[in-house]
Amino acid sequence: MPHDVFAEARRQAEICNACRYCEGFCSVFPALQADRAFSDGDLTQLANLCHNCRGCYYACQYTAPHEFDVNLPRALAELRTESWERFAWPGGLARMFQRHAGAVTIAVAAGFALLLALVHLLGSTGAGDGFYAAMSHGLMVSIFLPAFFFPLTSLAISLRRYWRAVGGGRVRGRDIAAALGKVARMKDLAAGHGEGCNFEDEDRFSQARRLAHQAIMYGFLLCFAATGVATLMHYLWAMPAPYPFLSAPKLLGVSGGVLLGGGALWIAALKTRAERSLSDPRAWAAEMGFVLLLAFIAASGLALYGLGSTAAMPLLLALHLGAVLAFFVLAPFTKMAHGAYRFAALLRDATRTKA
Ligand code: SF4
Ligand code: SF4
Incomplete structure (x- = not known):
């Protein structure tokens, strides 16, 4: 595994939770904002709610080259892949x-x-x-x-x-x-x-x-x-x-x-x-x-x-x-x-x- 997909998804979810700009975009954000801390199970649920529309990425002011390097669609996609492999x-x-x-x-x-x-x-x-x-x-x-x-x-x-x-x-x-x-x-x-x-x-x-x-x-x-x-x-x-x-x-x-x-x-x-x-x-x-x-x-x-x-x-x-x-x-x-x-x-x- 190239990096810890849970750690990366958790880092980005915490940034999004503080930002909240994408509040009405999809089912992910209301679920994300219901939590302050994210367990592995919470992140797995968020990943499977996301359908990779990319709207949040293109709207985001914190994507690279910003130091936050937010790419929520990718972080959740990698976590989805990992979760499907784990549960299969x-x-x-x-x-x-x-x-x-x-x-x-x-x-x-x-x-x-x-x-x-x-x-x-x-x-x-x-x-x-x-x-x-x-x-x-x-x-x-x-x-x-x-x-x-x-x-x-x-x-x-x-x-x-x-x-x-x-x-x-x-x-x-x-x-x-x-x-x-x-x-x-x-x-x-x-x-x-x-x-x-x-x-x-x-x-x-x-x-x-x-x-x-x-x-x-x-x-x-x-x-x-x-x-x-x-x-x-x-x-x-x-x-x-x-x-x-x-x-x-x-x-x-x-x-x-x-x-x-x-x-x-x-x-x-x-x-x-x-x-x-x-x-x-x-x-x-x-x-x-x-x-x-x-x-x-x-x-x-x-x-x-x-x-x-x-x-x-x-x-x-x-x-x-x-x-x-x-x-x-x-x-x-x-x-x-x-x-x-x-x-x-x-x-x-x-x-x-x-x-
Ligand atoms: S994707 Fe970017 S703009 Fe949207 S909530 Fe997260 S940090 Fe904010
Ligand atoms: S890429 Fe995922 S998290 Fe971002 S707006 Fe689309 S469905 Fe929501």
Whole structure:
């Protein structure tokens, strides 16, 4: 570790607490001003409330070359990275996948290779219709059911560790409603006065990052809904795939794929324009790799919708499912985990506001 991330975040939080210029910028400052001394848990909570909009940095009169050298977005980003690595289960994987784009690439390539091998060696029974001609339904379920529950279990353990570390207590229904409301609108990404944030451009307030995040989140939820509806149709109503275009799974999946892919590419473009020294530079490449993986999942899924009845289908299916498998395995140890931690931080904030 190049420096003590807690000591640096504590030093800057104390300066901000005395200054208070950025009071209305985001959820971090009201939480910060509620304390006079900052425990490691308090700082971890502040770090996970911050979404790196950079508004406070560009407004700050104490940035370098001032001797205070305040760079709160970076101090909190480095602490976030450290906290996700500390809480992750199994330990060690987050450190590898959060900081090394090469590890993300190898995991994705392994997913491709595994699925290609399965399609060629086991899947081509010709016994099913559509995708099931390349890979049987039973084989898909036996791979993806455990792959689906692994990240859920891992994240549940990580969030429990987070909740203990930040001193989280009892949660009421209205706390959950308040946190969900903020997630649904991504209100903090609009910054304090609603103009947007300065993530990719110091001089301009923009809603771009908020809209791109919303496209990814709602696209992901639509894709998830498509899979859920298809599962119900398969098991409850004996209606196995393939489905026509004007069916719930396809309409949900296509709209979700367009939103997910468009949002991921938009975020990738914004990241290339943003100043890297205002975030954790050690995590930049791996974060970008994960965003591009999301875009690839969406693009390969849409290609399957379009070319699913051609000779390219088995290859496209293996590439798409290999990417989805890599996504499931990587989700708790990469940028994807920030959604879960952010919700937990907003929940903690809501319980504290009430107290
Ligand atoms: S970021 Fe700078 S201007 Fe804002 S509260 Fe902290 S010290 Fe003050
Ligand atoms: S970077 Fe944005 S979200 Fe983070 S503390 Fe500063 S103003 Fe708040």
